[in-house]
Amino acid sequence: MPLPELKQNKEKRQKLLDCALELFVEQGYFNTPVRQIIAKSGFGTGTFYNYFTNKEEILKALLEQFANEIISSVKDYYTVEKDLAKRFIETKRLNMEVFIRNRKLTEIYCRVAGASEVIDATLKQFEDKLIEFFRKNIEYGIKKGAFNDVPATPVAYGILAIEKQLLYKWIVLKDITAEEMIEMVISYHETLAKGLLKKH
Amino acid sequence: MPLPELKQNKEKRQKLLDCALELFVEQGYFNTPVRQIIAKSGFGTGTFYNYFTNKEEILKALLEQFANEIISSVKDYYTVEKDLAKRFIETKRLNMEVFIRNRKLTEIYCRVAGASEVIDATLKQFEDKLIEFFRKNIEYGIKKGAFNDVPATPVAYGILAIEKQLLYKWIVLKDITAEEMIEMVISYHETLAKGLLKKH
Numbered sequence: 520m521p522l523p524e525l526k527q528n529k530e531k532r533q534k535l536l537d538c539a540l541e542l543f544v545e546q547g548y549f550n551t552p553v554r555q556i557i558a559k560s561g562f563g564t565g566t567f568y569n570y571f572t573n574k575e576e577i578l579k580a581l582l583e584q585f586a587n588e589i590i591s592s593v594k595d596y597y598t599v600e601k602d603l604a605k606r607f608i609e610t611k612r613l614n615m616e617v618f619i620r621n622r623k624l625t626e627i628y629c630r631v632a633g634a635s636e637v638i639d640a641t642l643k644q645f646e647d648k649l650i651e652f653f654r655k656n657i658e659y660g661i662k663k664g665a666f667n668d669v670p671a672t673p674v675a676y677g678i679l680a681i682e683k684q685l686l687y688k689w690i691v692l693k694d695i696t697a698e699e700m701i702e703m704v705i706s707y708h709e710t711l712a713k714g715l716l717k718k719h
Numbered sequence: 720m721p722l723p724e725l726k727q728n729k730e731k732r733q734k735l736l737d738c739a740l741e742l743f744v745e746q747g748y749f750n751t752p753v754r755q756i757i758a759k760s761g762f763g764t765g766t767f768y769n770y771f772t773n774k775e776e777i778l779k780a781l782l783e784q785f786a787n788e789i790i791s792s793v794k795d796y797y798t799v800e801k802d803l804a805k806r807f808i809e810t811k812r813l814n815m816e817v818f819i820r821n822r823k824l825t826e827i828y829c830r831v832a833g834a835s836e837v838i839d840a841t842l843k844q845f846e847d848k849l850i851e852f853f854r855k856n857i858e859y860g861i862k863k864g865a866f867n868d869v870p871a872t873p874v875a876y877g878i879l880a881i882e883k884q885l886l887y888k889w890i891v892l893k894d895i896t897a898e899e900m901i902e903m904v905i906s907y908h909e910t911l912a913k914g915l916l917k918k919h
Contacts, residue, residue: 604916630833632887639891657915666915673907674915676888677881681873684880687832691839707873714914715857715866715874716804 522569532570535560536584539577544623548578548631575637578627582645585624589617590652603665604712610656611678611708615701618686629687650675674711681707721776722769732770735760736784739777744823748778748831775837778827782845785824789817790852803865804912810856811878811908815901818886829887850875874911881907 521527538559542551553574557567571577593610600606618625628645631638653675660666682704689700721727738759742751753774757767771777793810800806818825828845831838853875860866882904889900 607915632833633830633891634834643892643894660915665917667910667913667917669910669913669915670903670906673881673903674910676884676903677877677907677911680880680884681877683884684876688876691833692843694843703870703873703876706870707877710867710869710874711877711911712914712916713867713869714912714916715807715860715869716912716914717865717867718918 520568521572527570531562531566532580535562535567535570536577536581539574540581540624543578543627548574548627549634575641578631578638579641579644581624582628582641583648585617585621585628586645586648588621589614589649592617593652593656603660603663606656607660607666607712608705608708611682611704612701614682615686615697615704618682619697622690625686626690629683629691646679650679653678677711678708720768721772727770731762731766732780735762735767735770736777736781739774740781740824743778743827748774748827749834775841778831778838779841779844781824782828782841783848785817785821785828786845786848788821789814789849792817793852793856803860803863806856807860807866807912808905808908811882811904812901814882815886815897815904818882819897822890825886826890829883829891846879850879853878877911878908 535556539551539556542555542559551574553567554564556574556577557564560567571580592613596610596613597606600609628642632642633639650672654671657666657669657671657674661668661671685695685700685703688694689697695703735756739751739756742755742759751774753767754764756774756777757764760767771780792813796810796813797806800809828842832842833839850872854871857866857869857871857874861868861871885895885900885903888894889897895903
């Protein structure tokens with residue numbers, strides 16, 4: 520059983536995560552056994568199990584850091600940009616930039632869905648965190664009177680859905696460049712913000 | 720090598736597809752070898768290879784029929800509903816109803832992405848067909864002056880993305896019911912149609 524968080528050494532934990540990510544990138548998530556992660560880290564087997572129970576927990580921790588990075592980049596931007604309409608569009612660019620900076624983790628995220636129940640639960644935790652953050656921001660915009668009073672949850676799902684679909688097109692299908700991907704995400708959210716229907 | 724289409728017997732081909740789908744549903748796509756499909760069909764091995772080269776071709780054919788069913792259901796509806804704004808929303812309900820009717824194929828669609836390059840290419844063909852259909856309908860709405868003159872391609876991707884994300888939530892995560900899924904898809908497209916931003 521892993522040690523309580525207080526007794527864990529943060530640098531050791533991060534070292535295990537870094538080694539795991541490197542191996543996942545080199546040879547794929549599914550082809551990387553825990554013992555290779557342990558060997559790469561140089562720690563003993565017992566040390567590994569002080570921090571993680573299994574490989575899925577490593578993926579969960581990596582995705583948790585990832586979600587936090589996406590959310591902080593948006594929060595930092597909020598301190599300098601106060602216009603809610605501009606925020607709605609430009610935060611999508613920031614999201615995509617974090618995905619691009621973490622290209623390898625993004626690729627794992629795009630590839631592992633549907634593989635097993637544990638993986639699906641792990642991805643769900645990552646996605647729910649982002650969707651919840653998107654939802655709160657939309658509700659804030661509604662409360663402040665900048666947005667129409669629409670159900671926020673489906674919109675939050677829609678944001679993640681288009682980001683994910685275009686990430687897949689970029690990183691798995693290699694069908695578009697990173698720049699084209701950002702452009703499509705921005706164009707899409709401009710339409711979502713202003714509406715597809717002509718006003719009469 | 721498969722026979723030219725003209726020399727193929729449509730019922731035999733369909734029988735092979737039906738047997739394959741049943742096995743994919745029972746034991747998963749990846750756990751079903753071609754020889755089991757042949758055994759279930761009662762045909763000889765040579766007959767199978769008159770129609771398909773491998774398992775991916777079966778999946779491709781199943782998804783092609785699936786895309787055609789989605790598209791025809793929309794086209795049928797177009798013959799009775801002429802209002803473009805209403806069409807934009809209600810066709811999404813029709814899409815989801817076809818996915819629900821083909822629950823097992825939908826589950827395969829939601830689970831196999833990212834598994835291999837051949838699978839990804841197969842799914843891409845299915846998705847591209849739907850995206851192209853969505854794109855044409857949006858461009859028709861723009862041409863007819865019902866929709867704003869926005870880039871249609873990102874919107875078409877967005878439609879498939881939210882449908883897929885919520886299908887996954889329904890059929891893989893079992894997090895929402897079919898009715899809740901339809902409701903979210905409709906709500907989302909109402910927002911997309913009218914716009915999130917308040918007009919000033």
